[in-house]
Amino acid sequence: MSTLTPTLTPTLVTDTWNVMTRELKPVFREPASVLFAMVQPLVFLALFAPLLPDTGDGSALQWFVPGIVAMTTLMGASFTGANLLQEMVTGSHERLLVSPLSRTSLLVGRALKEIVPMLMQTAIIIAVCTPFSFDLHLGGVLLAMVIMAAFSVGIGALSFALALVSRGQDWLFWTVQQTLVFPLLLLAGVLLPLDGAPGWLRFLSDLNPLTYVVEAVRPLFAGSYPLDTIGAGLLASALVAALGLAVGLRAMRASS
Amino acid sequence: MLPSVVAMMIRTRGLTRHFTRHQQTVEAVRGLDLDVREGELVAFLGPNGAGKSTTLRMLTTLVAPTSGTAEVAGYDVVRDQRDVRRSIGYVGQGNGAGHQQRGRDELVSQARAFGLSRAAAGARADELLEAFDLTEHAGRPVSTLSGGQRRRLDVAIGLVQSPRVLFLDEPSTGLDPQNRVNLQEQVRRLHREQGTTIVLTTHYLEEADAIADRVVVIDHGVVIADDTAVALRSGLGDLVTLGLASEADAVTAAERGARLVPGASVERAGAVVRLRAPRASEAAAGLVTDLAATGVAIARLEVTSATLDDVFLELTGRSLRESDTAPTLEGAPA
Ligand SMILES: Nc1ncnc2c1ncn2[C@@H]1O[C@H](COP(=O)(O)OP(=O)(O)O)[C@@H](O)[C@H]1O
Numbered sequence: 001m002s003t004l005t006p007t008l009t010p011t012l013v014t015d016t017w018n019v020m021t022r023e024l025k026p027v028f029r030e031p032a033s034v035l036f037a038m039v040q041p042l043v044f045l046a047l048f049a050p051l052l053p054d055t056g057d058g059s060a061l062q063w064f065v066p067g068i069v070a071m072t073t074l075m076g077a078s079f080t081g082a083n084l085l086q087e088m089v090t091g092s093h094e095r096l097l098v099s100p101l102s103r104t105s106l107l108v109g110r111a112l113k114e115i116v117p118m119l120m121q122t123a124i125i126i127a128v129c130t131p132f133s134f135d136l137h138l139g140g141v142l143l144a145m146v147i148m149a150a151f152s153v154g155i156g157a158l159s160f161a162l163a164l165v166s167r168g169q170d171w172l173f174w175t176v177q178q179t180l181v182f183p184l185l186l187l188a189g190v191l192l193p194l195d196g197a198p199g200w201l202r203f204l205s206d207l208n209p210l211t212y213v214v215e216a217v218r219p220l221f222a223g224s225y226p227l228d229t230i231g232a233g234l235l236a237s238a239l240v241a242a243l244g245l246a247v248g249l250r251a252m253r254a255s256s
Numbered sequence: 257m258l259p260s261v262v263a264m265m266i267r268t269r270g271l272t273r274h275f276t277r278h279q280q281t282v283e284a285v286r287g288l289d290l291d292v293r294e295g296e297l298v299a300f301l302g303p304n305g306a307g308k309s310t311t312l313r314m315l316t317t318l319v320a321p322t323s324g325t326a327e328v329a330g331y332d333v334v335r336d337q338r339d340v341r342r343s344i345g346y347v348g349q350g351n352g353a354g355h356q357q358r359g360r361d362e363l364v365s366q367a368r369a370f371g372l373s374r375a376a377a378g379a380r381a382d383e384l385l386e387a388f389d390l391t392e393h394a395g396r397p398v399s400t401l402s403g404g405q406r407r408r409l410d411v412a413i414g415l416v417q418s419p420r421v422l423f424l425d426e427p428s429t430g431l432d433p434q435n436r437v438n439l440q441e442q443v444r445r446l447h448r449e450q451g452t453t454i455v456l457t458t459h460y461l462e463e464a465d466a467i468a469d470r471v472v473v474i475d476h477g478v479v480i481a482d483d484t485a486v487a488l489r490s491g492l493g494d495l496v497t498l499g500l501a502s503e504a505d506a507v508t509a510a511e512r513g514a515r516l517v518p519g520a521s522v523e524r525a526g527a528v529v530r531l532r533a534p535r536a537s538e539a540a541a542g543l544v545t546d547l548a549a550t551g552v553a554i555a556r557l558e559v560t561s562a563t564l565d566d567v568f569l570e571l572t573g574r575s576l577r578e579s580d581t582a583p584t585l586e587g588a589p590a
């Protein structure tokens with residue numbers, strides 16, 4: 001059977017690509033599935049947008065939309081461990097662990113996959129908002145996507161790590177996920193500005209990496225490029241990515 | 257990468273695994289010594305909780321042994337994990353195919369993990385879909401397949417790289433009888449045509465009996481018997497049951513039976529006599545003639561060869577059927 005001769009030596013890159021494309025197949029087959037993580041953000045958008053002060057120039061929506069993008073990214077990436085929970089129960093995760101795919105690729109491939117639904121979701125939000133006096137600044141949005149991509153990779157990896165340690169205890173996964181997501185969003189000033197917040201809240205907000213991510217994404221969406229804010233956002237998202245991958249790899253190695 | 261000749265495809269010494277949960281230690285596998293030669297087809301038979309899956313999970317690098325050693329295809333399951341994984345196919349107790357995936361995609365992805373080019377992986381996927389009669393379901397989400405189709409897909413995924421050793425954990429649990437027989441046939445054909453070394457677990461006696469050259473009976477984490485199914489059964493002998501007209505006749509029949517069939521163990525309960533001996537089926541006719549000549553009227557005669565359940569009963573004092581309470585199809589225990 002000549003067809004069975006391995007012609008390629010699998011490497012970390014090919015393994016990771018294999019894992020990532022495998023994870024993406026259900027997304028591409030059912031693109032509507034990316035809407036799941038968007039239900040809440042879109043509801044918030046619909047309910048909050050009319051409440052925003054009418055500044056006449058649409059700047060309120062300009063302020064609000066990046067926050068909704070960040071919210072969607074955080075939600076989507078934090079949900080993805082649920083896939084792994086299911087795969088651990090049904091058995092396909094076990095099959096992958098016995099395959100020659102490296103542990104690293106099983107984690108990194110899954111985390112990188114998060115970027116694609118994040119881009120699809122952002123495109124939907126922008127498409128929904130553009131008719132309502134939201135100005136699209138493509139260059140800024142693309143740079144913002146780089147920051148969000150790193151952030152979602154990190155959150156995705158953390159979500160997978162959480163799924164690995166919650167094995168067989170779905171409630172643990174969902175409890176931790178739900179407990180963390182909203183404080184992170186509120187403390188980042190996604191829905192309401194924290195300008196008038198008491199000191200302790202500001203302190204917590206300063207510790208929240210999402211704060212810097214959102215603060216960098218806002219001017220970028222408006223087409224301006226304040227270098228220090230953008231730099232802080234990039235740094236925060238890179239730290240989240242590094243932390244997520246480190247924690248995820250540890251969890252992956254410890255679980256098998 | 258391939259050690260072309262290994263003395264034993266599987267070799268374990270003192271292989272042991274304990275689990276601690278809620279401060280209780282379960283000795284799932286206790287000191288397993290096992291040698292499997294290349295090309296053997298071995299069934300691990302035992303009730304739920306016997307330690308079959310844990311053994312397979314150690315041999316496939318999924319759980320580390322607490323103590324002892326194991327080598328698969330010449331590689332140590334702790335030190336050479338990647339080499340073990342490249343040498344084996346594994347079909348776990350759950351579904352190897354992701355429920356949200358399509359069958360063909362999973363086959364291709366698995367083939368690529370083994371280093372096949374895109375074209376070769378596609379060709380291999382189609383070949384296996386054909387062989388397992390899944391071609392027309394190749395594009396459906398796995399969650400919509402029937403239990404039998406899904407299980408065939410799992411086995412196909414395990415075979416993508418034509419592994420030297422194939423491990424199957426309860427391959428037919430949850431299948432209806434027809435699908436079960438089909439799957440057994442496929443496993444036997446694979447063994448016959450490709451010479452693949454196969455280790456499978458089952459708690460179905462009939463399956464172990466029908467499929468395997470060699471049956472390893474496991475109970476409470478230890479091997480309690482290891483032989484061919486035929487040898488296991490014939491060691492126990494056949495059972496001849498005689499129903500007599502009266503107790504007096506039964507007493508006579510028991511006496512003559514014990515004398516005529518050397519080495520027989522004879523029991524009498526009321527007017528029924530049970531006689532168990534190696535090759536008792538061959539002696540039954542002589543016994544019947546003898547009793548007829550003696551004037552003992554036989555109302556009922558039954559000759560059965562021992563089943564693996566009788567073997568298990570003999571070895572453990574329990575019936576495998578009784579201890580086989582509702583098999584749980586748990587996917588991947590930690
Ligand atoms: N991950 C685990 N944690 C705790 N106990 C386990 C684990 N896996 C198996 N066991 C226990 O080990 C014993 C053997 O289990 P298993 O190998 O699955 O048996 P079988 O496959 O023969 O049904 C059982 O008592 C089971 O409860």
Ligand SMILES: [Mg+2]
Pocket residue numbers: 305308309310349425426
């Ligand atoms: Mg089992």
